[in-house]
Amino acid sequence: MANIERDEVSGTDTTGHEWDGIKELNTPMPRWWLWTFYVTIAWAIGYMILYPSWPTLNTYWKGTLGYSSRVELNTALQDRDKARAPWTKKFAALPITEIAKDRQLLEYAMAGGKVIFADNCAPCHGSQGSGAPTYPVLADDDWLWGGNLEEIETTVRYGIRSNHDEARDSEMPAFGDDYLSVSQISDVSEYVMSFTNTSKDADAAKRGSEVFVEECVACHGETGQGGRDFGAPKLSDNVWFYGSTREDIIKQVSKPRHGVMPAWQARLDDVSIKQVSIYVHSLGGGE
Ligand code: HEC
Ligand code: HEC
Known part of the structure; x- marks a missing residue:
């Protein structure tokens, strides 16, 4: 250049x-x-x-x-399963009540159950089972379907009004569909309120008591104590699923909500179901 x-x-x-x-x-x-x-x-x-x-x-x-990262992941999962095998074998073999009696197994269940609950159940039931409107509290001793280990496991496994064949099932009738008159619904709701001393209309409550005996006792019990065969809530405590006001109660009697809890049988493995059931049982209300 x-x-x-x-x-x-x-x-x-x-x-x-x-x-x-x-x-x-x-x-x-x-x-x-x-x-x-x-x-x-x-x-x-x-x-x-x-x-x-x-x-x-x-x-x-x-x-x-x-x-392949997929192969690597699978190997890692296999290693994990191998490390857990002694636990999972025991978990699979033993009924849930026996697992809960063994201190070591119980600790293992609690550690896993806590995580499984946070991932899968807390969105509906609140963290640590504290409940949410229309979703039941799991940390109290007010059980719809039963609060011992086996009953909780059954609920978790098959769900409530889920599509599973073994699901817990019952249906409170929609009394508003030409079944009871508006005044009958109003009266029986007043009677329901009298269980918790919140009724202000004794005459209406008295009229409502007759409707209650006819239509509600079969599921909710004579004194509103609830009935587990039907998952019918106790009406005589101050724990309300769908609200405690007169309007809330009238609404539920007219057109019940029929709460749905998914079945976990196909979504969680056997060990996880047992772990999370033991965790729920421990939340404070286990029977
Ligand atoms: C999509 C929301 C939803 C999710 C997620 C969910 N649940 Fe539920 N669960 C419900 C509803 C609604 C009910 C009450 C149904 C009814 O009886 O009316 C219920 C009821 C229950 C009951 C019965 C309570 C009683 O008083 O008998 C148990 C136990 C329970 N759930 C545990 C769990 C566990 C454990 C998980 C996680 C693996 C879970 N639930 C995830 C909605 C949910
Ligand atoms: C076939 C059984 C059945 C009959 C009959 C029945 N119930 Fe229910 N009831 C239930 C179930 C199950 C629930 C809760 C599940 C749901 O609806 O999601 C419930 C819920 C309720 C609730 C809401 C409780 C809460 O905690 O919020 C009220 C109130 C109630 N019923 C009142 C009545 C009254 C009043 C009658 C009679 C007119 C009646 N029920 C008849 C099964 C029944």
Whole structure:
């Protein structure tokens, strides 16, 4: 290049390019930088050959090492299962009541159950089973279907009004569908309120008591004590599922909610179901 000349100020050669009298100094990248750059390129090419990288038309380049993160995950899961095998075998073999008697197994159940509950159950039942509107509290001793270990396990496994064949099932009739008159519904709701001393209309409550005997006792019991065969809540305590006001009660009697709890049989494995049932049982209200 003819135009290369030495710049007097910096003592560096120019490249020979010139734009309107402005000349470009020839200052190449430092050698170490350049080599690092080449090494990274070589590394990338090597990596792409060894590991899964480029997409092809229908699939992708799988890499000569045969590595797959899915295989790695499966191996990790197998290792985990192997480490847990002594526990899971015992869990699978023993009925839940026996598991709860063994201190070590109980600890294992509680640790796992807590996590399983937080992941799967807390969205409906609240953290640590504290309940939410229309979802029952699991941490008290007010049970709809039963609060011993086996009953809880059955509820969790098959659900309530779920699609499972063995689900706990019952249906409070919709008394508002031409079944009872508006005034009968109002009266019987007044009577329900009298169980918790919140009724202010003794005459209506008295009229309602007759309706209650006819229509409600079979499930809710003579004194509103509830009935577990039907998962019918106790009406004589101050624990309300669907609300305690007159309007709430009238609404439930007219058109009951029929709460649904999913069956976990197909979503959680046997060990997890036992673990979470033991955890629920421990929340404070276990029988
Ligand atoms: C989609 C919401 C939902 C999820 C998720 C859910 N539940 Fe429930 N659960 C309910 C409802 C609603 C009821 C009450 C149904 C009824 O009887 O009216 C219930 C009832 C129960 C009962 C019976 C309580 C009693 O008083 O007899 C138990 C035990 C229970 N759930 C445990 C669990 C566990 C353990 C999990 C997690 C594995 C779970 N639930 C996840 C909605 C849910
Ligand atoms: C076939 C059984 C059955 C009959 C009959 C029945 N119930 Fe129920 N009742 C239930 C069940 C089960 C629930 C809770 C489940 C649901 O509806 O989600 C319930 C819930 C209720 C609740 C809500 C309780 C709460 O904690 O919020 C009230 C109130 C109630 N019933 C009142 C009545 C009255 C009043 C009658 C009679 C007119 C009646 N029930 C008849 C089964 C029954």
